[in-house]
Amino acid sequence: MKRIPLLLAALLSAGAAQAHGPKHHAPAEVKKEQKDWGIAGSAKGARKVEIVMTDDMRFQxxxxxxxxxxTVRLVVRNRGKMLHELVIGTQKELDQHAALMLKFPDMEHDEPYMVHVDPGKIGEIVWTFNRAGSFHFACLIAGHYQAGMVGTITVQPKGGQS
Structure with a gap:
């Protein structure tokens, strides 16, 4: 019976990011699919940026x-005592994903623009920001997003002023 809600949620969210469940591993093969906010990248030559997640529902x-x-290699460190994640996207995508997570908190998925990090552990996202604009990142675990666990990314156009 548990498969019916999962199938229904998958059908309702076609085109949107899928929710997730207890699996916290990186995909064996990274799917390089162009998104509005970029595409999966290669760690070679990427700039390393560390982001810390805490149980006060904040990113630093x-x-x-x-x-x-x-291309940025986001090293995501969970200094909390509960599971957190970092998902990159547009505001619209994150809002849709967060709403889906409230309805179906145990769904599984792995995408190259998200990482699930167990307490005390480190995860990583390697992403090429090949489109200028304002984007977001968030923890979409039910309740975390709503508590303000969000951040922003500004991608300056080539040749633009910093």
Whole structure:
């Protein structure tokens, strides 16, 4: 019976990011699919940026500045005592995903623009921000997003002023 809600949620969210469950592993093969906010990148030559997550439902830092075309290796450290995640996307995508998570908190998925990090552990996202604009990141575990566990990413256009 548990499969019916999962199937229904998958059908309702076609085109949106899927929710997730207890699996916290990186995909064996990274799916390089262009998104509005970029595409999965290669760690070689990527700029390393550390982001810390805590149980006060905050990211440190909560804002990143990136140049269009830059690949960033986000090293995501969970200093809390509960599971957290970091998901990159547009405000619309994150809002849709967060709403889905409230309805179906045990769904599973792995995408290259998200990482689930157990307490005391470190996860990683390697992402190429190949489109200029303002984007977001958030922890979409039910209740975390609503508590303000969000951040922003500003991607400056090539040749733009910092």
């Amino acid at each position: 830092p909560a804002h990143l500045d990136v140049r269009e075309g830059e």
